[in-house]
Structure formats: C-alpha cells, structure tokens
Amino acid sequence: MRSSAIRLVRDSFVACLALLFFAFLPGSARAADCGAGTLVTVVAHLDDDLLFVDPAISERLDAGWCITTVHLIGGANGADFAYVQTRERASRLAYARMAGVPDEWLESNVTIAGKLVHQMVLKASPRVRLLELRLPGGAVRGGRVPLGLLWEQRATLLTYPLNADGSARVKYDRDGLSATLKAILAPATLIYTLNPDTVPFIEHPDHILTARVTRHVAQTLGKSAPIIYHVTYPTGSWPGNLPAAEVQRKRDIVASYFSIDGSESSHVFGEFQWDGNWISRRYAFADRTDRRVPDFVSHPIQLFNAAASRCLNAPGPGRAPTLAACTGSPAQQWRWDPLTVYPGNTRNAALVSVETSQCIAERDGYLVAETCDQWDVAQRWTPWDFGLVYTPMRHCLGENDGKLTMRGCTALTTRYRWATTQHTQANDLRLATAMVGDVAGSSEQSAVYVQRQHDGPGFNVYAASLAKVSPPALWYASVVPFDPLATAASCAGDKLCFDSVRFLLGDFDGDGKADLMIVAAREGGTAFWLLRSAGDHFEAPRLWLQTSTAFKPDLTQQYVAADFTAAGRASVLIAQKRADSGLDLWVASPQKSAASVGSAPALWAQARNLPRNVNLLVRETAGSRASLIAVDGANGRLAFTSIANEGARMTVGERTVLPASFVPDFVKVTMGAVHGRDSNTLILLTPHLDESGEEGTIDVATLDLSGATSAPVPAATLHDLSWSDVFPQFVRDRHGAALMLFRRTDATLGDFYFTGGAPALSRYPSGNGLALGEAQDLGKLPGLFSETVRIDRLAQ
Template structure:
C-alpha cells in the first residue's frame, strides 16, 4: 500500500510538471486555438466515436474547432492491459488520419478533478486531444457491467494502469467519475455522446451507461450546451444517411483503426457484418444540457419484420399480437421498459404496448397480452443488439408462413430479424442493384452488377447471362489499394471507389454494345467516366465529360441513361436539385466518343425532389420520362415529354391509396410490343395470410392518361424486401427479371446477407407470367452489390 501511494504521489508530481511544461511548449494542446469552439465527445469504447459519431467529429475539426474525445472504457470486457494499449494505438492512428497529419502524439497523465487521466495530444494538430479513463468494460450480451455497477450500485472501480509499465491504477466511484467528467465537459461548446434512452442489449450496456452518465453530469454544468445522443447498433440496417464523400473518408478512418485493433480491416469496406454496417450511418437526437430530465426516457419504437414488410401489432387484452401492414398507429408502437435487475443480467426488459399499456408474456410457448408485472418471469424479454429478439422462454421472435411465430434460436434466417423502425434498408427505395443491357452486341440482354471489393474501396463489375444459368464473368476489376497509414484519402487522384460513385449502363458511343458509365465528384464538379464494352469486357475508364462547379453529385437527385436525342447514342439526364423547389432537368448528349455540355431541358419546379425518374422509349423515337414521387401519403405519377429541344412536365396523377409510397418498387418497359411503355409496380402482399411471403404486381399503361393500375400477378414464396425488378425485352422474348437476395442463415453479428441470385419470368400477353426460371446464385454477397442510386426517396 505504501509503495502504491508513493508511486501515486510521484506520478502526480510528474504529471503536474509535464502539464506545466506542455503549457509553455509552442504547438501544445494548451497552445491550441479553440476560438471556433470545443467539441467534447464522450463514448464508452475506443471505436464508438469513429463508428457511431463521426463524421460529425471530422466536420468540427475541419471547421477549426478543438476536439476532445473521452473514452471511458479501456480495452473491452475482460481484456488485458496490452489490449488497452493496442486500442489506444489504433485510435491515435485513426485520429491522425482524420486530421491528415503524421501519427505522432504527446502522451502524459494529467490530473483532472484529483484523478489521473491519460492524455494524448496530436503533435501536428494539438487541437486534437484524446482522454483515456481506462475503466473496465462490460459484456455486450449479458454479464458483469462495471460501469453500471458504479452508477447504480455505488461500486468503486479500479482502472487499468495509467503507466506503460503497468503501475498506478485510479479508483473511481460515482462522485469521483462525475467530478472528473464535469471538469472535462466544462470547456465544451458542443457535447456528443451515445444513446441513453434504450435498454441492454438492444445497444451495448457500456454505450448506454456512458451516455446516461454524460447526460446526468452535463445537467450539472449550470449552462446551456447543445448535446447530441447517437444511436448505435440498431442503425446497422437503417438507410444510409451519410453523404458519399464523407462515407469514403470515414471508411478510411475506421479501416485505419481496425488495421491495428484486430489487424483486419477488410470487413470495414462492406455492409454485411458488424463494423462495416455503421460507416454510412449517423443517427442522433438533440437536446441541451440545461434540459433537466431523468437518466432514462422511454422512447416508443416499432418492431418491423423485413421478410414480410409488416409491423408487430397489438390486438387487445389476453390476445396474441400479430403482424400487420405498417400504419404508424399506436397499436404498432412499443416500449422496452427496463426491469429491476442487476446490471448485466439478461431478461432485463418488458415489451409494453403503447396502445394498451399491457405487457407481452410468453406462456407455454405462446404469446399473450396481459397486465404488467415486473417480477413475472414470463414477461422478462431480452432485446438483442443485432436484430434478434429473445422471448422470456429464450425462443426467438420471427415470422413463418406470414404469421408471427417463436422458435429455437439456431439456424435463423432474416425472417427472425427485427428493426426498431420500418425505415430500413429493406424499404430504402433509393437503392439499386443490377443494370441490364446488350453488352456484347448480340441482341441478347445481360445483367451487369457491381460488387464491392472486400479489401479496399474499389469494385468488380460482373456480367451474368439471362439465357441460361452460368457463372457470371468478371468484366472489369477496379482495384484501389488501402494503406492504413496513409494521410491522403484512398480515393483521391481520379480513383474510382464504390461508395462515392454512381453507375449507368447504355450504348453511349452508338456501336451497338452497352457500355458502363461511372459518375464521380471531381475538381469541384462531376466527372463522367466511360468504360467501353469490347464485347467480352469493359475497357479501362476514360473521361467522357467533366462538368464545371454548377454540377455536383451531391446536388444531383438522379442520373438517367437513355437515347434522349433519337440518334441511337445514349446520353445522360442530370436531375439537379433546385435551390427553391423541384428539379432542373439537364441532358448531356453523346457525340460518339465523348459527351457534350449539359443542356437545360426543363425547370420542373413542381416535381418533388425525391422523384424517381424512369425512361420510356419506343424504337426510333426520343426517350421521354415518367416520374414517380409521393404527395400527401399517396404515390403520384407525372409524364415528362421530350421533343428534342425541351421537356414538358405533365400533370401529377395520384395513384390508388393502396399503393403506399414507401412500399412500391417499380420498373418500366414495352410490355405490349413496341408501341407503348408500361409501369410495373411491385408491392408486398400485406394482407394477413397463412401462406409464405408474397409480392403483388400491378401494371399501368403510361400512354393512358385515365388508366389505373391493374393487378396482374402475385409471386409466392418471395419477399418484397429481397428483390429488385427489371423488365427486359430482347430479340427472343420479354421477361420480368428479379435480382434478389437468397434467404441465408445468419450469424449473431449479421443484419443482412445472402448471395445475389437471378430469377426470370417470361411475360406473355396481358402480362401473363410464365413459370419462374432460376438462373442461379451469383458470386459475392447481395449486400455488397446494393448501392445508392438516388439522393432522396
């Protein structure tokens, strides 16, 4: 004891002298100019800030702010001190990359409110500071949660060592931790933290307690500071909401981190499992520090089942809840209410209906709604962090044959995955997958899809036959190496990367073969890169056209490839968001070997900026457009005619109320020969049924101004969330082609997955569908071939 005390006095003295030294040292953290503001981010683990909060941190740093990031936890649950040091080394590398400077830091232990804290200051940019409290961590899915014990059970915690030689540990109780954190937050102009208003294990217990402690302490500052709370795990299958350029930068930062922590960064470049899921997402809710509220606020959620596109619905007392079409009604609002349990225990929450205030219990393997009793074991659920929901009897909640079901939690598919909102990847209508065209000039259509590369930001382009089941051919490999220690962005200098590119397919040079167009930001404008088809592969990219600064990808709702000139050469329509309302429609025509300057064809002020534009064309004519958008909760259609010199915007036509805008996937084609085009509308079959997942198909003749969608077919055994439709006509016949996700068995950490596959349905008169013809699974993962095609939906 005397030896430890002597070391503590010695190291405190050294820390004080070091602090004094750095205060006088030019370029130190104390010399940093924080006049623009100081952001203080408080998270649990050393990757939480990078995965869930950034790019908000990067944005403040770019704006000249000082940034202080506080990591409460050292290492992870049960980790040794060496792993704590590894994670800190990883965090230093990531923040150096974020700042664009060498990975060189000044490290010291500094006293804050009487406790030593490990401080790391970036030498070349001293406004970047990391503070490590090095508290022990808890388990993600049940087990001891030290931070919860400190906060709720008045425990005293001992930190990991403060010195590299393993000496000097610091003791924290609730009062000491509050005092230390208050001293750190006192300098904040803005506070970021995680989500306090949820329950384990929907999110990590350490995440929740870090956020609750931060909110509680912030309320004692006696000043009003904006504070934002970031949702963590559940966002992994929500729609991506980080702009493309920022996603690309964030992947670099996060991959640099994991090149040290785990020595494996490949998973970061995907959207299939854990860390990669969160790179393109940042979801937060805002408040102020002077808003005094309790440590926990119950927030209603939905429980959305992607396989059926339905929501869990309460139907009354003593009755089993069911799955029903999502309406947003109170019967589909739920709360996870925390139960009185020792921190870290499973079966820690009640599933409560907002409409009835009753709890869902499991008795003899069946679910029922009844009066809540927090001590009744039959009402104790375990929310799960990656989409699974464990019932009180340790079954898993899911769907089978269109009905709500519970079963054992092994060999589960996505039918047993739940989201806390219906706005998920499964309902993100901005997404696209395969493109279709005659790439070899034979008159037969092929599917072309872009696959993320697994070890960097590049992509591979595959072509798959629609004639027979055969292994797709690799038509182009776009390799972009990743260097975890580089300071420059991976995708600089005209490198083409998956996240920051959009893709089109069409015969741009008029030689009878469809080419690939890749569209990226470049030199303040937009670059169009043409990859010409040779008949058996795509050539290396060459610049087809470069716009000025008036055209930027981040302002372009959509790019559309079609023969708008009637010359046999495909051009590009640029649907640019207006500053007031609506869209400006520009066309960059093809001269054969390159593109021409965009020409303004229409100022569509009354068109919604989230419009989906589809080309309609009959042979020998100029392509026109049909636009689908939403108005007052209804799906609306607008005809856009093209006479070669201008485009004329028709009247908006509302479709039947049964076509919910969030649940319609659409394609278009010449179903009835070459004289007109037909919209093909796919919606999930939402009526309660005893059969498996199904899709309803309706058709609408775009030439019929008074027409209404007509039900044409129902596809059984296929989930709407898993398919992307296309109508294809070639020299042989017409087909409805579905690029789809196979229903894969998923592991604990997977939100989505499965292999991509192609299925075709021959189309006869009156849109009579022939038998499904499977063309087999395709190389790669389905989720790695899904990309954002439009900015808004």
C-alpha cells in the first residue's frame, strides 16, 4: 500500500511538471496555449511522423492544439552525427511548412525525468515542439537493433551528442527511457505512435519497438486517453485513402523534408517509390491508454499476389500452400509468429496457417506444412519486406504460370510482390488511366493520358494513336514549381496539380473535337476548366464554370461527360453524395449562347436508393440523349442499374444482380457498341482463377443491355496479361471496332520500388459479339505506368 502511494505521488509530480513544461519555455515559446488539447506523437525516425501519421498532426495543429513530436532515433542505422543534424534540419523545415511560418526555431537541451533531451520549439508557432532523444538506430533489413537490445535484453545505450560540438551524450536503459517518455506523455490528451502489433521486417524494427515502448509506458499513466497506432510500410500497396487536398498539402511537407534529407524530391511527387506511395495513405487503429494489452498482439493477415490476383492458401494439414482465388476463408488467413532470436536477425518469424496451426517449412526445395518447431531453421522466414517474402533458405516467394513458385531474389518482377491484404491498389476500382476520344476531329480515336511530373505537383497530358504504332504527342503541360522553402501551398489559387484534380474528355464546344475538362476545388465550390482541342494540342485552361459552395469535389462520387441534352455538345454530370443516402444527379450544360461557358448545375434526379459507390458508365445512341448505367458492388455481389434520360430529368430503374461468379473486387467494366454503332453492351473483365495453371489469363464477358437477358455471356479470353495491370476501353471509329487495353508492361523492380514498367497500348479488333482478333501491340508510352494512374471516384 505504501509503495503504491509513493508511486501515485511520484507520478502526479511528474505529470504536474510536464503540464507546466510549456509555460516556462524560453523566449517567445511562452505564448503557447494548449487549451484546445495536447497531441504527443512518438515515432522512431525523423520522417515517420510525416510519412505515416500526417495529415493527422496537421489537422490538430490547424485546430489550435499543441503538438509535441518525439523522435526516439537520431539519424539512421550507422549514421554519423552530421546526418543526425541533417535530418533534424529537414524535420524543422517540414514542420515550419506545416505551420505556415518561417523556419526559425529555439533550440535547447532540457532535462526530462533526469535525462537531457534536445528540444526545438517553432518561434512563430510555439505550440509546435520537437523532442529528439537521439538514440542509435537499427537496420531496416537486418542487423543490429539497439532499441531492441535496450527494451528486450535490458542493455544500456549511449545517445548521439546533445550539443552541436559533439558533447553531452546520455545513457539510457529500459527504466530511464520509460521514465523520460512517461513524463513527455503525461500532459497528452491524445497520443499517436506507430504499429506495435507486427514483426520485423514487415515494418522497420525501430518502428515496432518505438510503438511497443510507447504503448507500454502509456498504460502506466493512470488515465484514459486515446492512443492511435499507425501502420507503416505495408500501406504503400494499399488503396489511397486521404482526401485530395490533404494529399497535396502532405506532398509539400514531405517534399520540403526530403529537399534536405536526400536533396531531391522526385520520388515524393510520384507513386513509383515507397516514399511517394505512403503520402496518399494513412491507416491506423485506435485504443485507449487504460486498456491493458501485451506488448505484442498477433493479427491474422492475408498474403495477396497482385500479378496473379490470388491469395496464399493452406489446402490442409501436411499439404503444401498454393495460390487460390481469394475467398477470405480461414485457409487464407496467416500469422507471422515471432521467434526467439537476437534483435535484428532476419529469420525471425514462422509462417503459421490460422486454419491448421501448422508452420510452413522449406525442405529440399519444396514447401511443406508441418508441426511448428521454433528452433527448426527450415521454418524460419523473413516476413514481408517491401513486398518480398523470403523463404527459410532465402529464396523469394512468387507466382509463375498461375502457381506458387520460389526462386533466387535477383531481377524480380511484380510477380514476386505480395501485399498483406487482398484489398490493394491492384483491385482499387476507383482508379482510372487513359481516356478515349477523337481529339483531332479526324474520326479516329486516341488515348489521352496524364503523367505526373517529378519536379513538382504538375502533370503532362499526352495523346496516343489507337490506330497505329506512333510516338504519343505532348498536348498540354501543367507546370507547377515546387519551392521547398515556401510556407504557402504549391497548389494554391488556380494552379492545377495532379493529386487535386479530376479529368474528363468530351466535345464540350460542339466542333467535332474532344476537349479536356479539368475539375478542381476553388473558392469553396468547384471549378471546371475547359482546355479546348486545337487539333494538335489542348489550349490553355479557360474557366468554363464556377459553382457555388453547394458543390464540392470532396462530395462528388464521380463526374461524367456526355451529350445529355442531344445538343451536339457534351455536358457534365455531377453525382454528388446526398446528406441522407444515395446520390443526387446534377447536370451542367454548355450555355446556348456561348459554347465555352457552362450553365449552373440543374438537379436531374434524387437517387436516394442508388449506392454511393457506383461507377457511372455512359450509354449513348447517335442523335439521342445519353443515359447511364450504374455498376456497384454490395454484399459480395456485382449489380447494375439503368438510369434513363428523359430530358431535364433522369429516372433510376431497378437494380439487377449479376451471378456470384462476378466478384465485385475483381471485375473491371466498360461500355461498348459491340453489336453496331447504336448498341450498348456492358463488357466485364475478370481474372481467370480456376486451376488450369495458365499464366496471366483474363476472361471477358458481355451483357447486351438491349436484350431480354440479364446474364453475362463469355465472349473472349486474353492471355499473357495480368488483370491488375489493364484498363479496358471499347472504341469504334473509321478503323472499325476494338477492345483497347491501356496496360502496364512488367519490368525488373528496384529494392524500394512498389511497381515497375512503362504504360503500353494494345488493340484487339472486334467482330460482331466481341469476337476478338489477334492483339495489335501499339507500343510502350513515355514515363511510368504508376504515374498515369489516378483516382477517378471517391468510393468503390
């Protein structure tokens, strides 16, 4: 009882000191007011908070909170003190940009629970404080992990110097680190950290240990506060889940950081390397500090191969794992169970089937399921490492000819990349690539696609022939300079940036040439910028329509361009989320008196029962008003709904559910005049997932919307293609009808590259009923495939 009372008095005293901490900061920092709340973020490295936690930090700062970010690790594995200082300088610049103030700081060493900690307080915004413990770091892919030695084996660590002259190093053991962190966490009304419930090297060992230390200490605070854990590395292959405006701001902040730590930011403005992939994502799970849990909680995962669109499957006890169609069954649930190893050992986990509780071993070049033995080297795996899975004998797990395979870990392609969940970019059906239209007015269709620029947030627009092999032409460039020292947003005002706009193609002025429309947030509403086709390029943007604040891009599921009024000019349909349920369908049409000006949107339908995640496809008949087909997935079933255009209003029909073989996550759809110019056919592409063992096979089915049947019929099979890498369009022009695929060509991957390969075009001439002819390869296109992929809808 007496010792408990002493601990209570001690903890209360530490908490009071921490609460007073901000009130006695030197200089202008005394002005900090933390009445709105105090966020304490604890991460390992000096970019973890920016890449994996933000924009959650920015949101609290904008709301008037005090934010304290704690970096446990100085520099990186094996770095010298100069690199520690470089990373801190980069972090200061990023946080100054986050706060929108000059990069001027008050630096000092402060004593917290008896330990010196390097503190940096932003002069113009003293609510921003960075605390640097400067512990030595561990390696990302195996090797010594000092924080693991401290926490798990009770070692003592010596920090980097606290003073610029190389003096004042501090010793930490487990108790000392816990006491220091407890004092820092005491005033927190909200705590952010990384993911404690995983194993190296799915995430960096320093990430995991930092999160475990933080959770452990937070549970000793004697209060209930929310604590949020952030997943790190695996999110790079997951669907982007941040709003466009937040992504754009985050890219600025992170690019400012990497302008110092790395001296270039090209990877930040793209999605071809991990840093860039992480920016448009934030995945987290919540708990409270008064809920006691172990340092590690095991969560089942899936292992999903995007190239094959299949999951790792356990057929049964004693049988080797296979690749199979993803069902979500227990046979496709796995655990990485940590093994007793020295911190930093790469062979640190057992691959365990949730259904059978057996471990997967590698023996004589084959995989086999057997009783787990944590001391058996044949069962010691290196788990998911930037998408690669290393077997006990250091082979890489992958897919070949539709089957599970192993090989040496050099010159790998995306067939050897794995994700820890089936829900990935590979089946994110919100994504779009090329648009198709007659941009030259020559009765010939072209593919129009957008490429990110790597020196800033702008983009290039290319047009490529769909009739012959020819180099694509640059039709428009939106150059948006990036200044790492700026405090204002790169994409402020009327600047058009890749991540914050959406694109439409249509003949908006009625001159027979398809124009480009760019949709962006502006003045609290939505701006529609028209780039008219001049036959060989798109002209500079003109403001076609500025809406009221009632219309916002972040409320619009989808924009659709088509001739909804039968006036010979395209209008824009706005499918906006309703406050209650479903969507409102609004149409903004060109003004009769001015072809290059749009009229205010008019409400054409209140579709309360239409699912919000629909994909709206245009249904056209020559000389008539365009109507719509809405495709959606719910409760594991794919369905479509006809939406009739009656002139100034639309009527939503009944929802028709397709056979269960069409799994919503694995169906790509397009519309086409398959049976003649005025026919309308739904074309559905699915990965071929039976046990035939064929590599890269896509099944194509058609659904004739003019017929009495509502069941799709098989139409064609495409070979040597990965379903996740193709985006279909059906075209009909003076060269005939064809199924077009804008696709990714496979390529050897670098260590930290999520995807590889250039975009390419393939044309499949179509006879009646989608009888496809031999593929015509129209060649590779400039740039990277990943840089042509953009989000076209809000939800899927």
